[in-house]
Amino acid sequence: MTAPATDAPRAAAEALLRSPGPVRRRVAAGPAVRWLVLFAGGVAMVAPLAYMLSTSLKYPFEVYNLNLIPEEPTLDNYRDVLSDRRFGWWFFNSLLVATLTTVSNLFWDSLVGYTLAKFRFRFRQVVFIAILSTLMIPTEMLVIPWYLMSQQFGWLNTHWGIMFPGLMTAFGVFLMRQFFQTVPDDFLEAARIDGLNEFQIWWRVAMPLVRPALAALAIFVFLGNWTAFIWPLIVTNDQHMYTLPVGLTTFSVEQSVQWELIMTGAAVSVLPTLVVFLVFQRFIIRGVVMAGLKG
Amino acid sequence: MTTLILRDLVKEFGTTRVVHGVSLDVTPGEFIVLVGPSGCGKSTTLRMIAGLEEVTAGTIEIGGRVVNDLEPKDRDIAMVFQNYAIYPHLTVRQNIGFGLYTARLPRAEKARRIEEAAAVLGMTAYLERKPAALSGGQRQRVAIGRAMVRDPAVFLFDEPLSNLDAQLRTQMRLEIKKLHARLANTIVYVTHDQVEAMTLADRIVIMKDGRIQQVGSPAEVYHAPANTFVATFIGAPAMNLLAGTAGGGRVRLDIGAEIAVDTTAEGPVRLGIRPEDLRPAAPGAAPLRGRVSVAEPLGPGTLLHVDLGGAEVIATGPGRGAPEPGQEVGLLADPAALHLFDAATGAAIR
Ligand SMILES: Nc1ncnc2c1ncn2[C@@H]1O[C@H](COP(=O)(O)OP(=O)(O)OP(=O)(O)O)[C@@H](O)[C@H]1O
Ligand SMILES: [Mg+2]
DSSP: OHHHHHHHHHHHHHHHHHSOTTHHHHHHHHHHHHHHHHHHHHHHHHHHHHHHHHHHTSOGGGTTSOOSSOSSOOSHHHHHHHHOHHHHHHHHHHHHHHHHHHHHHHHHHHHHHHHHHHOOOTTHHHHHHHHHHGGGSOHHHHHHHHHHHHHHHTOTTSHHHHHGGGSSOHHHHHHHHHHHHTSOHHHHHHHHHTTOOHHHIIIIIIHHHTHHHHHHHHHHHHHHHHSOOHHHHHHOOSGGGOOHHHHHHHHHHSSSOOHHHHHHHHHHHHHHHHHHHHHHHHHHHHHHHHHTTOO | OOOEEEEEEEEEETTEEEEEEEEEEEOTTOEEEEEOSTTSSHHHHHHHHHTSSOOSEEEEEETTEEOTTSOGGGTTEEEEOTTOOOOTTSOHHHHHHGGGTTOOOOHHHHHHHHHHHHHHTTOGGGTTOOGGGSOHHHHHHHHHHHHHTTOOSEEEEESTTTTSOHHHHHHHHHHHHHHHHHHOOEEEEEESOHHHHHHHOSEEEEEETTEEEEEEOHHHHHHSOSBHHHHHHSSSSOOEEEEEEEETTEEEETTSOEEEOSOOOOEEEEEEEOGGGEEEEOTTTOSEEEEEEEEEEOSSEEEEEEEOSSOEEEEEEESSSOOOTTOEEEEEEOGGGEEEEETTTOBEEO
16 A cells, blocks of 8 residues: 555656756655654654653752753652652552553453454354444543442452453454454364364464564553553552552642652653563564465 | 265255265275365365364265264364465474374374474475475475374365465475375365366366266266266366267267267267367368467467357367468367267266
């Protein structure tokens, strides 16, 4: 699809390059504009991160100076935040919840997605549409029933209470179903003939073939849960049970907003997301290479 | 010894019947090729034998046991698929070893079998490679190796060569034939390529619309086709069929000519002449006369498309000095190579 779109301008550009003079400058403008747009986009992405880092290195008096390089850089904020016991709890809570939720989603979403993609059974389509339709209900509407449920079952202020709504997601099921549909049936039938049972076929044959999708799902789910705010805020009121995003806001509820501490906490909390991304991104790239193999 | 017996095999998908009572006795070590046009039920029949598709009616017997209700792994078969079905995330060794996944064998015995299969297939040097680093032909060898280590009573192949380019296909065809000569396993092989069928098979099973049309050796189906479908399906270019009326040891063709045929048949018939049995001759001496419309030189011979005035036939001229397009020619058929078919049923008249 994109090939013709990019080739046509290039062909035109090459034709123009062969002709002399003023035309040439117009051609050079094309890449320059593209470059500028990308640069602007890059700045827009990086600027908040840069300010986060910069602010985390400032003393309180300097926070409202919008200079990027602190005049008096300091690691005091890091010392304060990291030595605050609460920060340790929050980090642990976030890590535990996001990791378990990710593992749970990878397992269940792909198990359900595989079943929907590769097995024929009555009401398969109905089940699929029912799962999809839950995507149309916004979290804000679900929060109250979730809360009542948690209250009934005594899940308030527990890790399970924070996690349970996200252990399986309709989006994940949908994503995995789409990917499993691209796995040729021959791959599965060959394994069936070799004597693997259906669970082994899923685990040993189908799952490795959709690794790129699993990696993408892992990134989505981990980031989504790492940054989740509304539900963890509602289901916890004991500071011990806060997740990082909820905990960080407590830096602002005292007399004033302590931006330098919030930014420091945020800077530290970005680290695991970078690790997750770097680890799983490798699979995505490898997966693209493997996809070229078919046939 | 193990035999494969199909009895009145029927397959329905919902209410559509796609296989209508297929019966076949395969003798041990035989190379059977199922051939027919697309959608005729070849794959469905093979998949029923493999146990990947449930049987609607009839029975499948392998080695004296009815296997209708057995899992694929318990049927003593192995199957090679069109797109190889080898796993990109595993090495060649692991892929071949997958065939032994459930085999209760000592580790050393498994390794020995894998290496033996690799040696037979000339893949020893590639055992640690991933499929991405293999050519199409090598991948197909891995798939065959995976089937070989199971040491099955019956090998099933579903169009294993159709993803390969023409040259490689010819080469792999020969290798499969050599492999069969060496291992002497029973093979059921599906293809829609009649050349593949002719070159590989001990017996060819020609199918159409879920029914067997004829079972026979390549020579039998070629020289004594059971009906007009088989006559035109096997052999390229296809057999010429001319409508006419038989009587008194002759066939009076609808286009006017008369040809002597050794038969007692009477009534409407179709006369079949293979292109290589129809040769150009002087216009005066030959029973059929027409004008060459196209000449296709093939090297050893020339295919002549001849317009007989109401029917077009293909004849074979010499490689050098064949009649030119536009030229009037007579056509002479070898009387021993004529085929007669009933005009209504298409069945051969012998
Ligand atoms: N799962 C299915 N559900 C419904 N109909 C099917 C199914 N599988 C096959 N068929 C039909 O059964 C008929 C036979 O199919 P089959 O795959 O056996 O053909 P084939 O001879 O192998 O053809 P090809 O040379 O194209 O592979 C076809 O008309 C096909 O549409
Ligand atoms: Mg088929």
